[in-house]
Amino acid sequence: xxxxxxxxxxxxxxxxxxxxxxxxxxxxxxxxxxxxxxxxxxxxxxxxxxxxxxxxxxxxxxxxxxxxxxxxxxxxxxxxxxxxxxxxxxxxxxxxxxxxxxxxxxxxxxxxxxxxxxxxxxxxxxxxxxxxxxxxxxxxxxxxxxxxxxxxxxxxxxxxxxxxxxxxxxxxxxxxxxxxxxxxxxxxxxxxxxxxxxxxxxxxxxxxxxxxxxxxxxxxxxxxxxxxxxxxxxxxxxxxxxxxxxxxxxxxxxxxxxxxxxxxxxxxxxxxxxxxxxxxxxxxxxxxxxxxxxxxxxxxxxxxxxxxxxxxxxxxxxxxxxxx
Amino acid sequence: xxxxxxxxxxxxxxxxxxxxxxxxxxxxxxxxxxxxxxxxxxxxxxxxxxxxxxxxxxxxxxxxxxxxxxxxxxxxxxxxxxxxxxxxxxxxxxxxxxxxxxxxxxxxxxxxxxxxxxxxxxxxxxxxxxxxxxxxxxxxxxxxxxxxxxxxxxxxxxxxxxxxxxxxxxxxxxxxxxxxxxxxxxxxxxxxxxxxxxxxxxxxxxxxxxxxxxxxxxxxxxxxxxxxxxxxxxxxxxxxxxxxxxxxxxxxxxxxxxxxxxxxxxxxxxxxxxx
Ligand SMILES: Cc1cc2nc3c(=O)[nH]c(=O)nc-3n(C[C@H](O)[C@H](O)[C@H](O)COP(=O)(O)OP(=O)(O)OC[C@H]3O[C@@H](n4cnc5c(N)ncnc54)[C@H](O)[C@@H]3O)c2cc1C
Ligand SMILES: Cc1cc2nc3c(=O)[nH]c(=O)nc-3n(C[C@H](O)[C@H](O)[C@H](O)COP(=O)(O)OP(=O)(O)OC[C@H]3O[C@@H](n4cnc5c(N)ncnc54)[C@H](O)[C@@H]3O)c2cc1C
Numbered sequence: 008x009x010x011x012x013x014x015x016x017x018x019x020x021x022x023x024x025x026x027x028x029x030x031x032x033x034x035x036x037x038x039x040x041x042x043x044x045x046x047x048x049x050x051x052x053x054x055x056x057x058x059x060x061x062x063x064x065x066x067x068x069x070x071x072x073x074x075x076x077x078x079x080x081x082x083x084x085x086x087x088x089x090x091x092x093x094x095x096x097x098x099x100x101x102x103x104x105x106x107x108x109x110x111x112x113x114x115x116x117x118x119x120x121x122x123x124x125x126x127x128x129x130x131x132x133x134x135x136x137x138x139x140x141x142x143x144x145x146x147x148x149x150x151x152x153x154x155x156x157x158x159x160x161x162x163x164x165x166x167x168x169x170x171x172x173x174x175x176x177x178x179x180x181x182x183x184x185x186x187x188x189x190x191x192x193x194x195x196x197x198x199x200x201x202x203x204x205x206x207x208x209x210x211x212x213x214x215x216x217x218x219x220x221x222x223x224x225x226x227x228x229x230x231x232x233x234x235x236x237x238x239x240x241x242x243x244x245x246x247x248x249x250x251x252x253x254x255x256x257x258x259x260x261x262x263x264x265x266x267x268x269x270x271x272x273x274x275x276x277x278x279x280x281x282x283x284x285x286x287x288x289x290x291x292x293x294x295x296x297x298x299x300x301x302x303x304x305x306x307x308x309x310x311x312x313x314x315x316x317x318x319x320x321x322x323x324x325x326x327x328x329x330x331x
Numbered sequence: 332x333x334x335x336x337x338x339x340x341x342x343x344x345x346x347x348x349x350x351x352x353x354x355x356x357x358x359x360x361x362x363x364x365x366x367x368x369x370x371x372x373x374x375x376x377x378x379x380x381x382x383x384x385x386x387x388x389x390x391x392x393x394x395x396x397x398x399x400x401x402x403x404x405x406x407x408x409x410x411x412x413x414x415x416x417x418x419x420x421x422x423x424x425x426x427x428x429x430x431x432x433x434x435x436x437x438x439x440x441x442x443x444x445x446x447x448x449x450x451x452x453x454x455x456x457x458x459x460x461x462x463x464x465x466x467x468x469x470x471x472x473x474x475x476x477x478x479x480x481x482x483x484x485x486x487x488x489x490x491x492x493x494x495x496x497x498x499x500x501x502x503x504x505x506x507x508x509x510x511x512x513x514x515x516x517x518x519x520x521x522x523x524x525x526x527x528x529x530x531x532x533x534x535x536x537x538x539x540x541x542x543x544x545x546x547x548x549x550x551x552x553x554x555x556x557x558x559x560x561x562x563x564x565x566x567x568x569x570x571x572x573x574x575x576x577x578x579x580x581x582x583x584x585x586x587x588x589x590x591x592x593x594x595x596x597x598x599x600x601x602x603x604x605x606x
Contacts, residue, residue: 019500081505082468082471082478082480083477083478086472104499105481105496105497105498105499106498106499108464108480109468109478109480109481110468111468112433112464112465112466112467112468112469112472113468113469113471113472113478114472115434115465115469116434116437116468116469116470116472116473117472119434120571121432121433121434121571121572122433122434122463122465122469123572124462124463124464124465125462125463125464137575140462141462141580142359142460142461142462143342143344143347143350143359143459143460143462144344144347144348144459144462145580146347146348146350146579146580147350147352147359147577147578147579147580148577148578148579148580149359149574149576149577150574150575150576150577150578151572151573151574151575152572152573152575153571153572154570154571154572154573155571188475189475190471190472190474190475190476190477190478191477193476193477193507193508193511194477194478194479194505194506194507194508195505195506195507196503196504196505197493197504197505197506198503198504199500199501199502199503199504200501200502200503200504201500201501202500202501210499214605237606245517248517248518249517249518249521254501255483255497255502255516255518256497256498256499256500256501256502258517261459261462262371262456262457262459262516262517264499269605270599270603270605270606279345280344280345280346280347280348281344287580287583290603290605291599291603291605292583292586293595293599299588304585304588305584305585306583306584306585307585307586308586308587308603309586309587309588309589309595309598309599310585310586310587310588310589311588311589311591311592311595312588313591318592321591321592322592322595322596325592325593325595325596326596326606329596329600330600330606
């Protein structure tokens, strides 16, 4: 029986993106249903170092495709090779990052395969796989079955612990790049305007401090010292992003990033359904809001009804005092 | 420019927490919730209108906007609303909701593109009920067209679009030559997000999507609305996904209110032990 294939993602610095390890965990969980093993495919302009990094996770093989045209990710250049390699597997999975979500449905279409996106879980039932997907902004989970010979899926990063290295060293094998179709000659990467931040990555942080519309232009001025005191990443509501107080990739929610840290501090955020969908799996939720009726308090473990412009600096000072 | 925009109706997303699961566990019950156009599709329509006009004279269409939905007869309401907002023509592909999945929707749209020959297909990045985020990417592959997903900005150039995409870590700008598929993100409806070749660079739109004035709602009733069937577009259409069961997520209950920051820090250090 053909096995599972994980499609890895390389970060700007050439290293494997930590997010990839969620898809590895997904494949490890799924493998009893698909012949017992999984392999990893990594693509890039120079992907050898990343392949070496991936050799310690128990994969049957690490497949590498290197080509100058793969140096900058585009779905049009990547999908043909991923599909060509993927067609000898029964499950092709990546993590639901912005790249994974861009690429994998295109791969699925190329394989005429059904796609289960942003899965919270994969369930093994004998030799069948079932995919548990959050829907309706996380207000329901649907368990779906895919009936095409090959399945394509993405894994929600916050629901799969990053796979730990398991020792051993998987053989590394080169695979050729498959010539892309006409689409590839009609797309060009112009620029990446990276958001620079000293703070930890939002989807990987142990603590997240998020701000809403209420913070106005003082968004960073108010949140940065608290985030620093907590070693936290900074997130935002849609309203704060729309207003230009925070960059787009800070948005937490149904249609932004999904986070599940140990501690989530929602500051001046009302708690709309779409926001809650992105953070309600956090272990402990704190809300600071001046409106005692704000819906965020219905899901917060600790609520503080206060003006944030006083409460946040006071909290920062208190933390520094107690945990110097 | 001719733009094809797909529109899906979804049950009121602002009340998604009121959906129920049937006792059998194999259906979602959205009774009591209003149907709304998927917000991302409303944004796609707004972007299509901006791309086919001079922002200074938005009543004059410089191009054509065709809207399409797949669904039962009631979905024509969604289409009429889009026609009232400014779309020129509408197509409904008759299908029941449970006879569709992302693969079939993309296959049907591919066939429509074959007959409509648009320069651009604009879609929402995701339908906020299924949250799948797949149809645009699938369609681009089926057509062998370039794709620009999660678009926050679009600028028309000669024969191409410059698209700013919201990605993890920042904004990635792509240039895609037409014809192409673009899926839109939330920020696409901000005042300076979309510029057609006719709109001055200094023009600023009102935030959000435009609303249809009453006379336009009346006039929309006379705009053409064609019907096709799923079987016509995708012969032998069969689902490749099957929903087995639905569950409500574990509920999270309200905790306690603390009186001040000092009590908050106490709790976090000594009770939850997360600090
Ligand atoms: C298609 C779609 C997708 C969406 N996706 C997302 C998403 O992914 N993520 C997301 O967050 N939203 C999303 N939204 C938007 C969501 O519906 C809400 O509009 C948004 O979350 C509100 O942001 P907010 O809580 O910052 O603002 P508001 O709702 O305006 O709340 C501001 C809060 O601040 C409080 N406040 C004001 N001043 C102070 C003060 N001085 N001190 C303390 N508290 C104060 C107020 O009491 C209020 O509760 C989406 C919407 C749509 C239609
Ligand atoms: C519990 C459950 C689980 C499901 N799981 C899966 C699954 O894992 N895989 C799968 O393929 N399908 C699944 N479906 C089916 C899928 O949700 C619907 O068939 C839907 O029509 C396809 O849209 P989407 O949600 O995949 O769209 P998305 O890919 O999220 O939508 C992107 C865009 O496509 C366009 N679009 C989507 N549907 C329509 C439409 N009917 N008419 C016009 N435009 C449309 C819209 O412009 C939308 O913004 C599931 C359905 C249920 C009820």
